[in-house]
Amino acid sequence: xxxxxxxxxxxxxxxTASKDTPVGFETEPFTKKWTLDxxxxxxxxxxxxxxxxxxxSAHDLNLxxxxxxxxxxxxxxxxxxxxxxxxxxxxxxxxxxxxxxVYPEDEVTIKGVVREKVAEGDAVRLTxxxxxxxxxxxxxxxxxxxxxxx
Amino acid sequence: xxxxxxxxxxxxxxxxxxQLMAQQKEKKLTTxxxxxxxEFEPLEFTFTEEDRxxxxxxxxxxxxxxxxxxxxxxxIGTPTCLAMQTLMQIYGHYGVQQxxxxxxxxxxxNKHEYEFINAIKVGKKLRMTGKPVEKYSRRGRDWIVxxxxxxxxxxxxxxxxxxxxxxxxxxxxxxxxx
Numbered sequence: 001x002x003x004x005x006x007x008x009x010x011x012x013x014x015x016t017a018s019k020d021t022p023v024g025f026e027t028e029p030f031t032k033k034w035t036l037d038x039x040x041x042x043x044x045x046x047x048x049x050x051x052x053x054x055x056x057s058a059h060d061l062n063l064x065x066x067x068x069x070x071x072x073x074x075x076x077x078x079x080x081x082x083x084x085x086x087x088x089x090x091x092x093x094x095x096x097x098x099x100x101x102v103y104p105e106d107e108v109t110i111k112g113v114v115r116e117k118v119a120e121g122d123a124v125r126l127t128x129x130x131x132x133x134x135x136x137x138x139x140x141x142x143x144x145x146x147x148x149x150x
Numbered sequence: 151x152x153x154x155x156x157x158x159x160x161x162x163x164x165x166x167x168x169q170l171m172a173q174q175k176e177k178k179l180t181t182x183x184x185x186x187x188x189e190f191e192p193l194e195f196t197f198t199e200e201d202r203x204x205x206x207x208x209x210x211x212x213x214x215x216x217x218x219x220x221x222x223x224x225x226i227g228t229p230t231c232l233a234m235q236t237l238m239q240i241y242g243h244y245g246v247q248q249x250x251x252x253x254x255x256x257x258x259x260n261k262h263e264y265e266f267i268n269a270i271k272v273g274k275k276l277r278m279t280g281k282p283v284e285k286y287s288r289r290g291r292d293w294i295v296x297x298x299x300x301x302x303x304x305x306x307x308x309x310x311x312x313x314x315x316x317x318x319x320x321x322x323x324x325x326x327x328x
Contacts, residue, residue: 008210048164072208072209077230091267098258098260
């Protein structure tokens, strides 16, 4: 019998931030799939019906379907920061801008590239550009993260 | 006595404020009503195990630091998990209601910045303060920039956030400006 792997299991990044991380380093990407169920967990449906969890509410705004709440896909950035910087996410800064919508069943892939590396005493500050692309190759969110690595 | 909104959990903040939005009839989120520097009513809530589970299920993120134990002793929340509360703080203050917008007065979340200071520990009481720092009109929308600080029951600063939102969600063609 073939036992399937849990697709939702936690998977740490194989390579995380270190003082040796070079400029241009690309982080291991990870992909998140958004479903209506997840949107309804995140924004308590049916107590509250919004364009994030309810089709008629989305149609009222001329949206073809509910869209993921920005606060929910910000979580992908949070997942990135804590996976890459580990304990040193404390002290880090993150900036994220929303560019596009995430519809039910969309898959969003998060990836970072080290843009800058600056020595600060015994530590180095790594600054990364982060992208979030859907399965159609559209950038739905971009960001930067900066953290001190000892 | 200072007015504040107190809730038992992070989730209750969301549930209560989304319903508050739907019921609100009087106040509006307009640029005229935004007073730069005016403190919002603080939001007080506990980040509970139920909140932790909600974030894990909703985002398929089962980091052992959230679910089992962390280097800081006990479980923690995701770094970014208090974003929704910033919106609820804005909604709670302005009691947003705009005709034709569903949900009433909802905003377009445009940009979110964080400074992670200390871990969000499960079970800790948190207090979020905030205020508007900028407002302007551009490309058919009105914009508000707010800053928020979350402190735990021990007085530790947890996270600072700067958030940019705009409304209305959908700009009608005739409302667009160049």
